[in-house]
Amino acid sequence: MLESTLAAVVGREQVLTDPAVLAGFETDWTGRFRGRARLVVRPADAGEVAGVLRACHDARIPVVPQGGNTGLVGGGVPRDGEVVLSLARLDTLGPVDPVAAQVTVGAGATLAAVHRHVAAAGLEFGVDLAARDSATIGGMVSTNAGGLRVPRWGSMRAQVAGLAAVLADGRVISRLAGLPKDSTGYDLTGTLVGSEGTLAVVTAVRLRLVPATRRWTTATIAVADIVAAQRVLTAARVEVPGLTSAEVFYDDGLRLVCEHRGIAPPFPTAYPVYLLLDCAGDADPLISVLAGSAEVLDSAIAVDEPARRALWAHREGHTEAVNALGVPLKLDVGVPAAAVAAFERELRSLVAPARLVLFGHLAEGNFHANVIGAEDPEELTGAVLRAVAAHGGTISAEHGVGTAKARWLPLVRSPVELSLMAETKRAWDPGGLLNPGVLLQR
Template sequence: MHSVPYGGRNEKRRYPTGMLPPPPRNNGWIDATEASAPALDPRLLEKLRDVVGVEHVIGDPDVMASYAVDWSGRFRGAASVVLRPGNGLEVAAVVDVCREAGVALVPQGGNTGLVGGGVPLHGEAVLSLRRLSRITDVDQVGGQFTAEAGVSVADVQTAAHAAGWDYGIDLGSRDSATVGGTIATNAGGLQVLRYGATRAQLLGVEAVFGTGATVSHLGGLTKDNTGYDLGGLLCGSEGTLGVVTAARLRLVPQTPERVVAVLGFASTSAAVETAFLLRQSLPDLHSLELFLEEGLALVCATSGLTPPFADGHRAYLLAEVASQRDPMPEVVEVLESVPWIDAVAVATEPARRAQLWRYRELHTEAVNTLGAPHKLDVTLPATALASFIDAVPGVVREVAPGATTWLFGHAADGNVHVNITGVEPDDLTVDERVLVFAAELGGSISAEHGIGRAKIHWLSLTRSPAEIHAMAAIKAALDPDGVLNPGVLLPLGPRPRGDQVAAG
């Protein structure tokens, strides 16, 4: 087991400004287009074929290419091999074989992660979980079921509906993002204000640690205070501690009666103030999203959508209220009590509701049409949210005069997605400036996407040396050989031995 090199006990939190080493400039992990992966020893490949079957050990470079680039196109590497196990036992056997051989694994689900944590940037083997796609042990009375790691969020939602329930997680990447990936990133999304993030949906997990040990805790007890919450620990661990193979998911009651409203405001502060007021006065508030005039204009230009209002407004909120009874009277009463709302568009009918949602949901795709953006995902305390949003474009321009900043996010959670275009992919000065600014205002450098490889350099902005030391100690205990996602979330520990890598 390796020693833990990250800080000591009882160290004080470091103040961020001016105390960081210079940001890395493409230290090999962004757009490693030239990267090639080592060829693996044929005997090792044979062992892996015995475990998962010949057709699920993929070595064809054309097929492997799609596993080696992330959704945004910003992180691009090369895999030594792609492994596609079909069940938890095969996952355990793959981890064992690779650990023995000193071959690092990158677990991958839907590959929609945005921080470079799920792609092989150092020639690792990709462990794709997508074949683990069954939903079993549906408890219609208790409102829970077991979903394997590769089931998409959309399929979990559909199965929950069929069982008479709903699922508490929804996000724009729902058709591709998987149960395993959303657990590994503790994904948030559009309903966090009502149901919490993914960790709050977990009643138990099954996973294979880096040690090769399998833990399976899928009994589904709502209350179970018997020691460490290993499922909760795996949540947000970004594939660095264990490979999630299945989860017991808590379902939520259906709320079929829905109202969606898009509201226009003259200022960001008016929108933010209203967001917190709606949260307080609408108990059935389901989602509350924020976007700005320039983002809306880009969405309309790239998608052909007509803007929601004839006049433009500085800031917009999208609110969804969902209940088992018609929430419209309550919504009207509350909106009428807020005199500074300048424009309102309301929909109850599903197709029109979906249309209003497109103004918010198409932001990520619209920004991507301008080239791979620098994507930062920060949370601010409620009191600092409006001033952060207003100030951050200027903060960006100070270090990158030609850059454009696009801001949108989950208003009720204080979560802003900061997308910056017009900056070279490997110039991280702008990332650092924004993250330091968020930390200075008491925020976090990752609200929901995680640290991955993209933000590893700045973890100390919002986590103390003692916290990072504790995380590294957990990593050392559960993945002592550093076989799972080395270099993600925490700086590289010991490298896998690589003695099964063929020479030449």
């Protein structure tokens, strides 16, 4: 009955039921999270999304929204026979508004497509991720994705000027005017950013844009430890006005990437820690920082695009290189800057003797801990997240909570906050049909 109703909304060919086809929607790309979908439905526009949700609401069938399926906490993977609502076909790219410096795009548009689209108008989108070719804007909004340029432009929340979304019962919210000033009550757009598909399904997003950067400088800097990396970063924050990215990785991870991709390391000598800095502008400010810091053991600077991409490959290749080792336990966490060094030491102690590949966004104290060979992944997850909370950090800096961390949310959110979240969920989705078990436990 539901299948035929959905077919009437989106067309028979966009309702997928073949188990071989469903398999690609029933697991995340790491292979860690798997489930069972009742079916997959692929609407073409917001009207069809509303029709799909209305039909599922009437049938009391839960729905899991899915974008590029690049999430790492199980938030877009079906668990127990839900309908998977794929937003991949909502990939429209609206005209760029150069006066407002904004653009409206569909939730299914990939980050790479948005970058290409706005570049033609001499503008730039301020968020970038290594998964740019598959990550979709709707999913990035739903998880408040951060990525590589947070030091300069902030996370996804800072880029959203408005959005359109559909509630579980098919009602539509549209706030796409992109007004820079609007003091008319609750910020419903802001509520949906980071809500992980539990309150409504985002169908379109009005994005803020920034002027295109005409010249970039990238530097890979070798240092002795994470404390030295922080000192170099502190100097760069003061001396380099165009500082955009500050990434940290370690020699074991670098060797893994170089072996996996068949590329050369940045230096002939191995060093313990590497700091990658990216800035808008010429190389002079970065050179001044490097020349004036006793912490710098070696450095490589690139200003032309091929050389810059070569340096970035050492950092961006970490995820695929780690996945080639097997299904990893991936923990995206963040701690205050003052706790970074102590937390890193504690993390290594907690993970041993399993293999740890560590990298992250140093400016935000955001570590991506990739563990291979954990004897008890759930027990280790709890130990690491408790340590994060003890340092005043967050159990999810940018990937979201999903199902993987829902049980640990009380570590970093008070009972009052959790109660307000649950009440918000009930107000938006009284039947609990949208992404059940994600963010908040059932």
